[in-house]
Amino acid sequence: MQGKKSRRLILFTVLMIVIIFASFIIPRETKPSADTRVILEHTFKTYIAPQCFEDANATNFLEESTLGEAQKLNYASDSACTDEALKSEKNPFLISLLKEIGVLSTK
Secondary structure (H helix, E strand, O other): OHHHHHHHHHHHHHHHHHHHHHHHHOEEEEOOOOOOEEEEEOOOOEEEOHHHHHHOOOOOOEEEEEHHHHHHOOOEEOOHHHHHHOOOEEEEHHHHHHHHOOOOOOO
């Protein structure tokens, strides 16, 4: 009886180590959340990443919104800067998961 418990404990421990190790190897794409803050430029029907706003050729018809709202309105990205700022990242599975739940910061 004691031998079965110790074998199960060893098996469980080895299995957990393999799962944790695999989570650092398996790649996963981390995409920007639909709640990511963007600036909508209604005149040109584009969206701008906040860090790209100074270089953007924006009019006064602006609104602060989310990436999800911009996609719902079928707005295009304003520039390559916005594309780069909102580009998805390839991370190990565990890191990607931690970024999605907000434990680690994205770009």
